Structure formats: structure tokens, C-alpha cells
Amino acid sequence: MEIELQTVTKRYGRTAALQGVSATLRPGGIIGLVGPNGAGKSTLIRQLTTLERPTSGQILLDGTDIVAKPLAMRRVLGYLPQQVPYEPALDARGYLRYLAALRNLPSKAATAQIDSLLVALHLGDVGRKKLADFSGGMRQRVGIAAALLGDPQVIVVDEPTTGLDPVERVGLRNLLSELAQTRLVIVSTHIVSDIEAVAGQLLLLRHGQLVFNGTPGALLTATAGHVWEMPIEPGGTVAPDAALIQTADGLRVRVIAAQQPAAVAEAVAPRLEDACLAVMEGKVDA
Ligand SMILES: Nc1ncnc2c1ncn2[C@@H]1O[C@H](COP(=O)(O)OP(=O)(O)OP(=O)(O)O)[C@@H](O)[C@H]1O
Numbered sequence: 001m002e003i004e005l006q007t008v009t010k011r012y013g014r015t016a017a018l019q020g021v022s023a024t025l026r027p028g029g030i031i032g033l034v035g036p037n038g039a040g041k042s043t044l045i046r047q048l049t050t051l052e053r054p055t056s057g058q059i060l061l062d063g064t065d066i067v068a069k070p071l072a073m074r075r076v077l078g079y080l081p082q083q084v085p086y087e088p089a090l091d092a093r094g095y096l097r098y099l100a101a102l103r104n105l106p107s108k109a110a111t112a113q114i115d116s117l118l119v120a121l122h123l124g125d126v127g128r129k130k131l132a133d134f135s136g137g138m139r140q141r142v143g144i145a146a147a148l149l150g151d152p153q154v155i156v157v158d159e160p161t162t163g164l165d166p167v168e169r170v171g172l173r174n175l176l177s178e179l180a181q182t183r184l185v186i187v188s189t190h191i192v193s194d195i196e197a198v199a200g201q202l203l204l205l206r207h208g209q210l211v212f213n214g215t216p217g218a219l220l221t222a223t224a225g226h227v228w229e230m231p232i233e234p235g236g237t238v239a240p241d242a243a244l245i246q247t248a249d250g251l252r253v254r255v256i257a258a259q260q261p262a263a264v265a266e267a268v269a270p271r272l273e274d275a276c277l278a279v280m281e282g283k284v285d286a
Pocket of ligand 1: 012015016017035036037038039040041042043044190
């Protein structure tokens, strides 16, 4: 399975939310869609999930134009939107059974799949509890189970870790990473650490433009030699775009710059978050 984005552009009135985005998406690791708020991530997801039609450009799923034939995508799609839908009066199992029926899944297969999804998402003990009594993180996990019902081959999740605690985040990351070995899994996020260890491909969006498309390794390589750390000088000020980090030697400033910013600055290995920031801010050409 392969998705091909060909100069996808989306305008809302005067706002160009996506500008000529082209990329090929394949299974073999999570595809991370990264960018600050307003970069165009949700807009790209709405075009991919056929909820909207691009102003121009094409999206091909294994060669089929999904703008002309949206059913080709809808038949293979599992989608978790940013606002997780839920029905407060139903319990988790009942809600998933309801969705399974809407999707025409055979009853026996649906029961088996719901059982295994509830266990995989650590909801096995609360399947009979009303969704109204669920925490935000639990609701999010039910939403993920709902998106995975029917074993979709294309899985699109918009900011999936919102409301999850650190343990839940790791669990979800591992689950999506496993699914991404054989399916197309696209995850939109502005939290780079959520996909750092599991992304096979990164798409960085800024002001609707694709500013990087490649592996995390290639992004890190492009940023090497541009990340510096230095101690905070007594009475010194910290530049607004510098990050403060806590180390065993005390607080240090982390700066992205092409040249050594001060004599005391030492070059350090970039982290993926630095690399994304560096490209977003135009400090590195990747
Ligand atoms: N329906 C719409 N009508 C008008 N403008 C829109 C619409 N949807 C998005 N936009 C604008 O398009 C741009 C991209 O928005 P989008 O929601 O895709 O960004 P995002 O990267 O998903 O950000 P966030 O993480 O905040 O959701 C923004 O300037 C936004 O205001």
C-alpha cells in the first residue's frame, strides 16, 4: 500500500493552509507529521481522510485518485480525529460493538477483535464501565480501539497522545509502531518525542509547506554541528529562542546556530526535537 501526494494545495479563502505538498508514504515505520500549531497538519489529514477535497493537486492510493474515488480510501481507513467521538451512555465494549455493527463486521470476528483491542489498550478491566465515567486518557484509548476496528490498512491519528499519561503514551507508541510494520500509519503531532524512536519517515510542515521529508536519521545528520550547549554566565541573559536544560553540572543553555555562538559553547549531538526546530526555523537546510 502506498499513498502519493502530488502538489496538494488547500486554500480557505485567503489562507493557504497547504502549499504544493508532494510526498510518497509507505509502510515500514510510523510516518510522523510534525509542525507547530497552524502548520497545516490537520488540513493535510482532512485531505488524506477524504473529509475535504484539495483546492488543487492529487492524492493517489495505490494509483487510485482518492479525490475522484473517496471510497477507495474510506474502505481501508481507520481514523482517530483530534476530538475523540464518544457516547457517554454506552460502556466501552458496547460502544465498540455498536461501531462494529455499523461497519458490517461479522459478529464473531468483531467480538474477538474487540476483546484483543481492549486488552492491547489496557481497557480489559473496564469494558463494562460507562464511557461517561472514563478519564480523558481512557476515552482516548477507546477512540484508538474504535479507529483500529476492522483491521484498517491505513491508520491516521491526529495528536493521539493528548490527555495520555507517560505510561499510556509509551504503550500507544509501541502499538502504533507494531501496526506500522505492515500498514500505513500516519501520526500527526507537535510533540516530537512521541514519535522520535518509532518514526520511519518524517514530514515537517511549516506555514503549509513541506520543509522536510525523510528519515529521522537524515534530519539528525543535517543538523549535526549546529547544536551548542553552554553554561549560563552569572548575570547573563538567555536568548528567547534558546532552551534551558538541567544537567548534572547545573543549568545550561542549548542553542541552535550555524556558528559557535560563544567561546564557552560546546557542540553537542542534536536530538530530534532540536533538528525539527532547526529546520522549522530555517537555521538548517535539510
Ligand atoms: N476550515 C478552515 N477555515 C479557515 N481556515 C482554516 C480552516 N482550517 C484550518 N484553517 C487555517 O489553516 C491553517 C492550518 O491549520 P491546521 O488546523 O491544519 O494546522 P495544524 O498544524 O493542524 O495546527 P493544530 O495543531 O493547531 O491543529 C491555519 O492558519 C488555520 O487557521
